[in-house]
Amino acid sequence: MKRQKRTTIYDIAQKLNIAASSVSRALSDSSKVNAATKALVLKTAAEMNYQQNAMASNLRKGNNPTIGVVVPRINQNFFSNIIAGLEEVTYEKGYNLIICQSNELHAREVDCVHALINQHVSCIIISIAAEAGSHQHLQQVLDRNIRLIQFDRVVDELDTFKVINDNEKASYDAVMHLINQGYSRIALLEGPQEIDIFRQRKEGYLKALQKSGFPVIEELMCENAWTKELGAQATTQLLSLPEPPDAIFASTSDFSALGVLEVASAKGIAVPDALGICGYSNEPFTEITSPSITTIDQFSISMGKAIADLYFQELESSDLNAEPRVVSIKPELIIRKSTTRN
Amino acid sequence: MKRQKRTTIYDIAQKLNIAASSVSRALSDSSKVNAATKALVLKTAAEMNYQQNAMASNLRKGNNPTIGVVVPRINQNFFSNIIAGLEEVTYEKGYNLIICQSNELHAREVDCVHALINQHVSCIIISIAAEAGSHQHLQQVLDRNIRLIQFDRVVDELDTFKVINDNEKASYDAVMHLINQGYSRIALLEGPQEIDIFRQRKEGYLKALQKSGFPVIEELMCENAWTKELGAQATTQLLSLPEPPDAIFASTSDFSALGVLEVASAKGIAVPDALGICGYSNEPFTEITSPSITTIDQFSISMGKAIADLYFQELESSDLNAEPRVVSIKPELIIRKSTTRN
DNA sequence: TTGTATGCGTTATCAG
DNA sequence: CTGATAACGCATACAA
Numbered sequence: 001m002k003r004q005k006r007t008t009i010y011d012i013a014q015k016l017n018i019a020a021s022s023v024s025r026a027l028s029d030s031s032k033v034n035a036a037t038k039a040l041v042l043k044t045a046a047e048m049n050y051q052q053n054a055m056a057s058n059l060r061k062g063n064n065p066t067i068g069v070v071v072p073r074i075n076q077n078f079f080s081n082i083i084a085g086l087e088e089v090t091y092e093k094g095y096n097l098i099i100c101q102s103n104e105l106h107a108r109e110v111d112c113v114h115a116l117i118n119q120h121v122s123c124i125i126i127s128i129a130a131e132a133g134s135h136q137h138l139q140q141v142l143d144r145n146i147r148l149i150q151f152d153r154v155v156d157e158l159d160t161f162k163v164i165n166d167n168e169k170a171s172y173d174a175v176m177h178l179i180n181q182g183y184s185r186i187a188l189l190e191g192p193q194e195i196d197i198f199r200q201r202k203e204g205y206l207k208a209l210q211k212s213g214f215p216v217i218e219e220l221m222c223e224n225a226w227t228k229e230l231g232a233q234a235t236t237q238l239l240s241l242p243e244p245p246d247a248i249f250a251s252t253s254d255f256s257a258l259g260v261l262e263v264a265s266a267k268g269i270a271v272p273d274a275l276g277i278c279g280y281s282n283e284p285f286t287e288i289t290s291p292s293i294t295t296i297d298q299f300s301i302s303m304g305k306a307i308a309d310l311y312f313q314e315l316e317s318s319d320l321n322a323e324p325r326v327v328s329i330k331p332e333l334i335i336r337k338s339t340t341r342n
Numbered sequence: 343m344k345r346q347k348r349t350t351i352y353d354i355a356q357k358l359n360i361a362a363s364s365v366s367r368a369l370s371d372s373s374k375v376n377a378a379t380k381a382l383v384l385k386t387a388a389e390m391n392y393q394q395n396a397m398a399s400n401l402r403k404g405n406n407p408t409i410g411v412v413v414p415r416i417n418q419n420f421f422s423n424i425i426a427g428l429e430e431v432t433y434e435k436g437y438n439l440i441i442c443q444s445n446e447l448h449a450r451e452v453d454c455v456h457a458l459i460n461q462h463v464s465c466i467i468i469s470i471a472a473e474a475g476s477h478q479h480l481q482q483v484l485d486r487n488i489r490l491i492q493f494d495r496v497v498d499e500l501d502t503f504k505v506i507n508d509n510e511k512a513s514y515d516a517v518m519h520l521i522n523q524g525y526s527r528i529a530l531l532e533g534p535q536e537i538d539i540f541r542q543r544k545e546g547y548l549k550a551l552q553k554s555g556f557p558v559i560e561e562l563m564c565e566n567a568w569t570k571e572l573g574a575q576a577t578t579q580l581l582s583l584p585e586p587p588d589a590i591f592a593s594t595s596d597f598s599a600l601g602v603l604e605v606a607s608a609k610g611i612a613v614p615d616a617l618g619i620c621g622y623s624n625e626p627f628t629e630i631t632s633p634s635i636t637t638i639d640q641f642s643i644s645m646g647k648a649i650a651d652l653y654f655q656e657l658e659s660s661d662l663n664a665e666p667r668v669v670s671i672k673p674e675l676i677i678r679k680s681t682t683r684n
Numbered sequence: 685t686t687g688t689a690t691g692c693g694t695t696a697t698c699a700g
Numbered sequence: 701c702t703g704a705t706a707a708c709g710c711a712t713a714c715a716a
Contacts, residue, residue: 006486008709008710009709009711010709018687019688021686021689021712022685022687024709024711024712025712027710028710028711032686033685033686037685051456051460051486052709052710053460053709053710054460055400055401055461055709055710056401056692056709056710057710057711058710059397059693059694059708059709059710060691060692060709060710060711060712061711062692073426074422074429075419075423075425080417081417083441084415084417084443087416087441087443091442091450091453091454096440096442096457096461097442098408098439098441099425099440100429100433100439101429101433111433115436118393118394118395119397119438120395120396143391144348144393283626284627285626285627288600288627288631290632301417350692350694351694360703362693362694362703363702363703363704363705364703366693366696367701367702374701374702375702376701376702379701379702394693395693397693397694398694399695400694401693401694401708402694402707403695403696403708404708685716687716688713688714688715688716689713689714689715690711691710691711691712692710693708694707694708695706696705696706696707696708697704697706698703698705698706699704699705700704
């Protein structure tokens with residue numbers, strides 16, 4: 001298998017007996033090039049199967065139209081939708097997308113960020129790992145004048161663009177809805193409070209209770225009920241209380257809510273009449289459980305697009321004084337049968 | 343906002359009053375470099391916050407440790423799992439992953455492939471778009487000596503590495519299972535027959551019928567029942583036949599199977615007693631419908647890993663005479679309630 | 685409009 | 701072991 005050298009602009013310059021720079025100009029559609037020679041170059045380039053070497057071009061131009069993305073897990077509905085949304089707009093702009101996953105590990109996140117810095121990407125888009133750690137690596141990104149956009153799980157202190165959901169509002173809306181449906185002992189399944197989004201969701205829950213004059217009951221708030229299993233476990237505990245809740249808001253995820261539903265079904269507890277259930281994320285399956293699960297849609301695909309738009313807008317405005325902006329996307333409560341009493 | 347020049351090996355060479363080439367050697371951990379100077383270089387490099395410019399390095403070395411991936415849709419369980427699996431092993435090897443989605447469009451797929459060729463990636467991993475078209479772009483990849491690995495939906499004629507599921511076997515197993523459960527009029531929801539995987543699944547269906555001495559009934563085979571909606575539509579038709587089927591194998595996807603289930607439920611048809619249902623892909627939701635849906639697991643994450651392994655194995659063996667290999671992964675039938683009569 | 689020369693940041697080759 | 705120099709492929713400032 002012979003390693004066949006790829007044709008360069010020199011090859012085609014030689015063949016045409018013109019200078020390489022002319023070929024370069026013709027290829028880049030420069031205005032200062034004869035239409036005839038341009039056509040000729042384009043034609044022979046096609047014949048010779050020429051494909052530009054992006055590494056050389058980008059090196060020379062000193063910029064790389066590539067965006068690096070770091071997410072905790074690629075194969076999670078929310079994140080894969082974000083990536084799909086990003087790709088949608090970066091494709092239009094002719095940008096490439098380099099994807100890394102941190103697997104929720106800090107050390108790995110740092111690695112990924114360094115790799116992206118090496119690649120001289122124009123922008124890094126990141127949702128930080130659950131595992132805590134320093135933010136040096138992110139500061140390094142900023143120090144090198146690489147755009148940094150945080151989304152969903154963000155480090156507040158860092159002065160960067162941020163695209164987030166209004167978790168507090170969404171959470172507030174969900175609990176108010178439960179209250180309006182006549183539920184009065186509403187339990188909360190919370191996520192790790194080191195992560196801002198989970199703190200915000202709890203805040204929304206507390207505010208809704210307060211607003212409605214309901215007491216905050218410690219024993220109705222369960223920490224770290226993140227997964228389906230943990231959700232189920234927490235539910236078992238909650239339902240065995242002397243005064244069990246009549247609704248459970250699984251603020252962590254729909255998977256957690258699913259755990260709730262399964263335990264309730266197993267115990268023969270009627271949902272939504274005896275127990276209301278609300279999840280978070282609008283995973284596809286929430287629509288098809290029985291009963292279907294009320295949840296919160298985060299518009300993940302649009303969010304991905306919004307993130308990319310933010311980058312390109314700022315790039316094109318070239319307003320160097322632009323303040324780092326925070327875009328808040330309002331999630332929407334999707335009311336389904338698991339909370340609809342009639 | 344001042345554009346702060348990034349430190350290069352020259353900067354650190356100057357500071358240390360040594361040659362840039364020595365810095366390069368020290369950084370790349372070359373054997374022919376004094377331990378003392380190496381340590382010194384490493385130290386100052388860290389101090390000066392040096393990060394290598396991968397574009398320059400790769401250009402010079404003439405290779406780019408990056409793998410390009412083209413999938414129809416990033417945010418589809420199967421594909422995002424594949425990508426996660428790929429990332430798992432490419433990360434270990436220090437490779438980057440550039441992701442593109444064709445959106446099932448041929449023209450866009452061609453675009454993506456060209457972009458990847460420009461990037462001088464070492465390998466392109468692709469699952470082709472549903473929309474038919476020429477395979478010139480793939481041939482171009484091969485012409486440039488870039489490794490090409492096809493997976494799942496592959497172009498048979500092209501002499502490349504392939505990682506596929508044994509769709510025929512899986513399909514055969516599923517139908518045999520239905521027959522063993524006592525179903526005797528088994529309908530098939532098929533996908534576009536231009537795509538090999540759907541042809542193979544149909545083949546498995548036909549073989550199972552033949553093997554068991556059942557007749558092939560044309561009116562029980564529905565074309566293009568790909569989505570949930572189309573699956574539902576096909577089911578409505580099937581169930582209104584004079585002699586309706588007593589089982590439906592949605593070979594296209596679990597979404598299609600879900601459509602079947604919804605129609606059956608709406609019509610009050612008992613699943614699995616009056617109607618057996620089997621899907622394809624083992625989407626997460628199949629576990630939680632009622633009844634849960636029998637389906638086929640494709641081990642997508644392991645498949646992603648297998649694909650990457652294939653590349654690196656071939657790379658490391660550097661056996662230039664290696665025949666393009668085909669790796670077939672055996673999917674597994676997951677038997678659930680929708681086909682379990684007792 | 686076209687050609688010449690130079691540099692982007694590295695690494696590899698050659699002397700020393 | 702180290703330093704000077706060329707080259708990777710392209711784009712641009714400048715000269716013609």
